[in-house]
Amino acid sequence: MTSTSSTFLPDKRSGPSVELPPPDADFARGRARRRLLNWLTAVGFQVPALVLFIGLVLLPMLFALYAAFFRWGGFGMPSDYAGTDNFTRLFQDPVFLGDLWRCLVLVGLSLALQLPFALALAVALNQRLRGRAVYRMLFFAPYVLSEAITGVLFSMVFAPGDGLADHVLGAVGLDGLGGEWFADPSYVMATLFLVMTWKYFGFHMMLYLAGLQSIPAELTEAALIDGAGPWQRFRNVTLPLLAPTLRISVFLSVIGAIQLFDLVWVITQGGPDHHSETMAVTMFQYGFKRYQVGYASAISVVMFGICLVFALAYQRFVLRRDLEGATTNMRGDGK
C-alpha cells in the first residue's frame, strides 16, 4: 500500500530543500546558531538521564572492569595489581567452566523445549475456544510472581518425601518417580528447568499470541482456499509471519538464561555441590561471601562480554531483517 501511494506523491524529503532560498552568509550563520540552540536544548533535556546513566551504570561497569585486574577484597581502593591472573584462574576453575556448560544446557533446553511448548499453547489459545481468556490468564500468572516467591514455593513443592510433588506422584501410584529433586546432583538441573519453564512459558506464550493476532486472517483463509492443510497453514503462513516475534523471544530467553540468579539462589544456592550453580551465583559467592571482589569482578566482566557478544551478533545477523524494513516484510520472498 505505502509503496504504491508513494509513487503518486512528490518525494517529501526532497521537497522543502527545493523551496529554500539560495544560501547567503547571514542565513548560514543564523542556521548555525539555531542548530547550536537546538543541540543545547537537546543536551539540556538529556542531562538528568545522562548523569544517572553514567553514574549508576557506566561508571560502576568501568570500575568493575578495572577491579577485575586486581586482587581486591572490597575495602578501600584496589591496589594489588594482578594482571590477567583473575581471568587465567577463572578459566581453570572447574566450577566456572561448569557454569558455562550449565548455561549452554539451559539455553539449549529453553530453545528446544520451553519455546516450542509456549508456541504450541499460543497457537492453541489463538483458536476459538471456550474460556480462552481464563486459560491465557492462568498460563501468564506464574510470570507475574516474583522469582523469590517462585523459589520458596518450589522448594516446598519439591521437598523430598514431604513435598507436594512426591504426594501427587504417590497418589497416582508413581512413587518410584519421586526422588530427591533439588537435593540430587543428577536431577537438580532438570528440576530447575521444570521450574524455569513453569515461570517463563506464559511470558513467551503472550509474545506469540500478540504476534499471531497481527497475522491477517485473509492469508490463512487464502491458504485454506488453496487447499492447504492445518500443518501446511502453520508451516507456510503462520510460522514465517511469526518469525520476528520468535527471534525476539529467543533473544530474551538466551539473555535470561545467561543471567539466571534469583531462582537458583533461593532454591539451591548453586548446590548440591555446585551442580546447579550459574555464573551469577558464582559471582555472588566470590563477591559477597568470600570478599574476593576482584575475582568476582572478573566473572562479571566475562558475563558482560558473553552478553555483549551475543547481543551484538544476534542483532547483526538475526534481527537485522526485522529492523531493516520495519513492517513491510511482505516482499514475498519470506526472507
Add this chain to the structure above:
Amino acid sequence: MGDRALSRRGFLAASAAAGLGMTALSGCGGDSDGGSSDGTTTVEWWNISTTEPAKTVWAGLAKKFEAQNPKVKIKIVQLENDAYKSKMTALTASGKLPDIFHTWGGGVLKQQVDAGLVEDLTDRTKPWADALLPVAKKPYILDDKTYAIPFDIGMVGFWYNKALFEQAGISTPPTTWNGFLDAVRKLKAKGITPLALGGKEKWPGMYYWAYLSMRTAGIDALQKASDDKDFTAPGFVQAGQHLKDLVQLQPFQKGFLGAAYSTPTGEAATVGNGKAAMELMGQWAPSVQADQGKGLGKNLGFFPFPAVEGGRGAITEVFGGGGGHALRKGAPQAAVDFLKFFASESTDTELVRKTGTIPVVPGAESALSDPNIKAVQAQLKAATGFQLFLDQAYAPAVGQEVNDSVAALIAGSKSPEQVAQSITKTAKEEQ
C-alpha cells in the same frame, strides 16, 4: 542510519542484560546518622535476633534503655543471619557501619578493624568489661584490643532425642568416635535416621570437619595451619577420612544435600519433629527446633563431640562462638552506654531467663534453669581449649572454602586429601 540505531539498540540491550552482573558488585549502602537538632541522639542497632522470643525481649530492652535515657532513641534493624552478612559486606565496602552492630569476631571483624571502621573499646569499657566471662570476650580481642562486648557465648555439640536413643538401645551417649559410629549403626538398624543435616547451607557440615580436626590434629594445629597457610598436615586428612567413614554409613535424612537449616523442612525441624535422632549444632538448637518444628521438650539431650581414638585433642576442648556488639568508628557515647546497659547483670539475667543465652556476666548464672543449657554452660566453664567457628576465625575466603570443600566431601565429590589441598590453595591466594 538504520545501522546506527541498530548498534545503539544492541548496546543498550547488552548493557541492560549485563546490568545485573555489574551493578550487583558496585554495592549499595544504608545510612545511619545519629543526632538531631532537639538534642536527642538516635542510635541505630543492627542485630540478627529475628526469631522469638529474643525478638520481643530485645525490643523490650531497647525500650527500657530509652526510658532510662530520655535523650536517646534506639532504632532497631533486624536481619536474618545470611542477609545480615551480605548487607554488612556492602556496608563495609561503602565505608560506614551502623552505630551498634552484631559481630561474631574473628576474621570479618579483623577486616572491618583493618579498614578503620570499628571503634576501639579497650579503654572506654574497661571499668565494667573486666568482670565479663573471659572465654566469651576472646573472639573480639585482636592484638590485645577489645573491639566488641559479648552478650552470648556458646558451643557446638550433639543435640539428641533421648526417646529415639532408647528405642535403639543406646543407654549412654557415646564419648569416642568409634562409639559414635556404633550408635549411628544401631539407630539405622532400627530404621531411625541418625542425623539431620542442612547440606544446602554448608556451614552445618563444616562443624563435623572442624571438630574432627580439633580432635585429631589439635587446636594448635588449626591456628598454625591458618598462620602457615598449610592445611595438608596428616591430622587434617585424617579428620576428613573420619568424616568420610561417617558419610559412608548414610546417616543423614533424605534429601539432606538440598535441606536448609531453619526452614519448616530443614535440619532443625527434622530433629524437632522427631524424624532424626541427632544434629551437631550450637547452643541455639533447642529454640530453633521448637520454632521451626514441634520441639522435643524433655526428650532433648546434649552431649559433647566425642574424642577420636589416638588424636591430639581432648573431649573437653570446645568449638563455638558467641555474639557481640561492636560500634562503628566515631559512634556516639550513647552507644557505649547502651553496651554497658546490655552487659549489666540485670539485662544478662533477663536474656538468660527469657532467651536461653549462656551468661556472660558471672552474676547471671543463677538464672539458668534449662538443664540442656546448664549442660552446655558446664562444658564451657570446664573447657580446656576454645576454637572459634572456622568461617569466622579465618579470612572469609578461607572459611568459605572450608565450608565448600567439606560440603563436597559430604556429597562424595572430593577426597579428604583434596579437601586439605583446596583449603591450602585458597589460604595461599589470600595475602
